[in-house]
Amino acid sequence: xxxxxxxxRSPDLATLQESIQEPLAEVQRVFLExxxxxxxxxxxxxxxxxxxxGKKFRPTLVLxxxxxxxxxxxxxxxxxxxxxxxHTATLLHDDVIDExxxxxxxxxxxxxWNNHLSLILGDYLYSRAFVxxxxxxxxxxxxxxSRTTHQMSEGEMLQILRTDQLEISEEEYFSFIRDKTAxxxxxxxxxxxxxxxxxxxxxxxxxxxxxxxxxxxDDLLDFTGxxxxxxxxxxxxxRVGKVTLPVIAALKNAPPQQRxxxxxxxxxxxxxNGRWGDVVAFINQYGGVEYALERAAGHGEDAKCALSxxxxxxxxxxxxxxxxFVISRRN
Amino acid sequence: xxxxxxxxRSPDLATLQESIQEPLAEVQRVFLExxxxxxxxxxxxxxxxxxxxGKKFRPTLVLxxxxxxxxxxxxxxxxxxxxxxxHTATLLHDDVIDExxxxxxxxxxxxxWNNHLSLILGDYLYSRAFVxxxxxxxxxxxxxxSRTTHQMSEGEMLQILRTDQLEISEEEYFSFIRDKTAxxxxxxxxxxxxxxxxxxxxxxxxxxxxxxxxxxxDDLLDFTGxxxxxxxxxxxxxRVGKVTLPVIAALKNAPPQQRxxxxxxxxxxxxxNGRWGDVVAFINQYGGVEYALERAAGHGEDAKCALSxxxxxxxxxxxxxxxxFVISRRN
Numbered sequence: 001x002x003x004x005x006x007x008x009r010s011p012d013l014a015t016l017q018e019s020i021q022e023p024l025a026e027v028q029r030v031f032l033e034x035x036x037x038x039x040x041x042x043x044x045x046x047x048x049x050x051x052x053x054g055k056k057f058r059p060t061l062v063l064x065x066x067x068x069x070x071x072x073x074x075x076x077x078x079x080x081x082x083x084x085x086x087h088t089a090t091l092l093h094d095d096v097i098d099e100x101x102x103x104x105x106x107x108x109x110x111x112x113w114n115n116h117l118s119l120i121l122g123d124y125l126y127s128r129a130f131v132x133x134x135x136x137x138x139x140x141x142x143x144x145x146s147r148t149t150h151q152m153s154e155g156e157m158l159q160i161l162r163t164d165q166l167e168i169s170e171e172e173y174f175s176f177i178r179d180k181t182a183x184x185x186x187x188x189x190x191x192x193x194x195x196x197x198x199x200x201x202x203x204x205x206x207x208x209x210x211x212x213x214x215x216x217x218d219d220l221l222d223f224t225g226x227x228x229x230x231x232x233x234x235x236x237x238x239r240v241g242k243v244t245l246p247v248i249a250a251l252k253n254a255p256p257q258q259r260x261x262x263x264x265x266x267x268x269x270x271x272x273n274g275r276w277g278d279v280v281a282f283i284n285q286y287g288g289v290e291y292a293l294e295r296a297a298g299h300g301e302d303a304k305c306a307l308s309x310x311x312x313x314x315x316x317x318x319x320x321x322x323x324x325f326v327i328s329r330r331n
Numbered sequence: 332x333x334x335x336x337x338x339x340r341s342p343d344l345a346t347l348q349e350s351i352q353e354p355l356a357e358v359q360r361v362f363l364e365x366x367x368x369x370x371x372x373x374x375x376x377x378x379x380x381x382x383x384x385g386k387k388f389r390p391t392l393v394l395x396x397x398x399x400x401x402x403x404x405x406x407x408x409x410x411x412x413x414x415x416x417x418h419t420a421t422l423l424h425d426d427v428i429d430e431x432x433x434x435x436x437x438x439x440x441x442x443x444w445n446n447h448l449s450l451i452l453g454d455y456l457y458s459r460a461f462v463x464x465x466x467x468x469x470x471x472x473x474x475x476x477s478r479t480t481h482q483m484s485e486g487e488m489l490q491i492l493r494t495d496q497l498e499i500s501e502e503e504y505f506s507f508i509r510d511k512t513a514x515x516x517x518x519x520x521x522x523x524x525x526x527x528x529x530x531x532x533x534x535x536x537x538x539x540x541x542x543x544x545x546x547x548x549d550d551l552l553d554f555t556g557x558x559x560x561x562x563x564x565x566x567x568x569x570r571v572g573k574v575t576l577p578v579i580a581a582l583k584n585a586p587p588q589q590r591x592x593x594x595x596x597x598x599x600x601x602x603x604n605g606r607w608g609d610v611v612a613f614i615n616q617y618g619g620v621e622y623a624l625e626r627a628a629g630h631g632e633d634a635k636c637a638l639s640x641x642x643x644x645x646x647x648x649x650x651x652x653x654x655x656f657v658i659s660r661r662n
Binding site: 037038039041042093096097115116117119120121123124126127128130131133134135137139142143146147149150152153154156157158160161 | 427455458477492
């Protein structure tokens with residue numbers, strides 16, 4: 001089972017963004033204006049943040065959802081910029097908590113400057129997002145994003161408090177990725193849909209499933225990706241002790257003796273040295289990769305199913321492709 | 332010149348709160364409900380936060396402003412709880428950035444647990460405040476608090492970036508305390524006033540001046556207070572290199588030779604050891620204490636002046652007393 005049928009083209013994000021280039025450029029303009037502070041000394045940091053910016057997946061979802069809902073309005077553009085601000089703020093705080101030193105091939109703000117600056121810049125960007133929304137009276141987006149930032153921080157808190165990652169269950173893993181990642185992707189789709197007056201529940205369900213698939217693949221790429229594609233070393237999550245779906249699945253499938261050996265490897269984390277190959281082999285041998293792909297594809301199908309309740313088939317194509325993109329992406 | 336006329340009673344906060352005990356208890360109930368997470372492991376941290384809670388000065392201002400505006404409604408109560416949540420979140424993040432280990436006689440969350448927990452708990456409380464406001468559709472409070480958190484984070488950023496504190500001008504000092512402290516106190520009064528349909532500008536101006544006086548006295552107490560009253564060591568700000576109004580004023584007044592000696596003391600900061608007495612003597616000798624008191628009293632008068640534009644004289648008494656409390660307080 002796979003989200004991609006044989007022969008299906010593997011779409012990249014740029015393809016999805018072709019039809020929304022103009023509003024997406026406008027999102028970026030609003031984003032840049034918000035990131036810019038009045039403090040001259042901060043401009044270097046802001047420029048670094050912008051260089052490190054991702055491919056605007058979440059704003060893309062806001063805009064495509066709004067278009068499918070029937071109205072890609074200025075409200076959708078502003079909401080998309082707010083989502084990108086919140087996403088960026090979250091990354092700044094996550095990089096402090098997870099002690100990430102590199103992201104998208106560049107040092108993180110906490111690595112290049114310090115934790116204090118990441119903390120306060122994150123707060124600054126959160127507040128910019130809320131100012132943008134209140135100034136434009138985008139109450140519904142505000143409601144969704146308040147709820148979502150709350151859910152995200154609860155997820156992050158849960159992870160900090162989870163001392164024995166090795167005992168994490170599949171259920172906890174799913175609950176965690178829903179809170180931590182999928183919630184903002186779901187919010188992006190719901191906000192876009194609502195801006196256009198579409199059925200918010202269908203959009204939220206599409207986004208939640210898409211977001212879960214997105215994070216499963218993200219976690220899988222830590223084992224199957226390349227440093228070049230990822231812009232950060234492989235095995236990064238593993239080394240900081242994050243136990244993700246491929247590991248959970250392989251541990252479950254492995255016979256007791258192999259399981260114990262694997263646990264030892266997992267406990268050694270940073271001191272793994274040359275044994276990373278053994279970890280990857282274990283994950284592959286006991287079906288961790290396969291299982292994660294299967295679950296991601298399943299949520300991809302659920303996303304498409306929720307999508308089928310919205311609008312006309314021809315208009316759904318871009319968001320259908322977004323699912324294929326998420327499943328087949330390499331970074 | 333002084334905010335307190337001879338013979339005037341020096342009010343404490345409890346006196347101000349006498350007439351609003353019920354709504355204040357309700358604020359606390361809403362606050363506690365919001366602080367409580369679904370994570371059992373967090374309860375210990377939440378309880379610690381509550382033990383460390385201050386005297387609810389900001390919620391008191393929201394409620395008293397709402398009452399003076401003519402309507403101490405449930406909206407005012409909820410808004411007051413949101414203000415307290417934001418205030419608490421700010422303290423959590425400030426304690427990380429300023430490396431504070433003790434607050435109100437107890438270890439800070441970053442001292443007792445770690446920076447990561449303070450960061451994420453701060454994010455959690457911010458988001459709880461925004462959820463509380465959106466769920467109750469308190470759009471105007473939301474607008475004010477978005478703007479205010481933005482202003483506060485900008486102030487904090489400015490302070491982080493200020494590398495040579497000794498060159499800070501009086502103007503910069505005032506701009507900083509406006510952003511960092513007075514803005515939330517102003518917001519508290521404006522929100523309360525607005526809830527009741529009062530003149531928001533007069534309330535905001537009252538609160539801004541009150542907040543400036545509040546912070547000047549706070550900074551002064553670092554030199555003139557006692558550890559027992561403050562719940563933290565005296566000279567704390569000074570030792571971490573924060574240059575405040577008493578220092579700025581004394582440096583300005585001192586003859587060149589004394590100024591250079593004082594600068595040396597200031598640069599030695601943590602290594603001051605037995606020379607703290609010299610610092611206090613310098614501040615006193617060159618009028619730093621007197622000047623700070625004078626400026627605080629001046630802003631206190633401005634606050635009362637703004638207040639005189641609101642409501643009936645008899646109803647203004649509590650907020651007038653709040654000014655006297657701020658000027659005469661010892662902690």
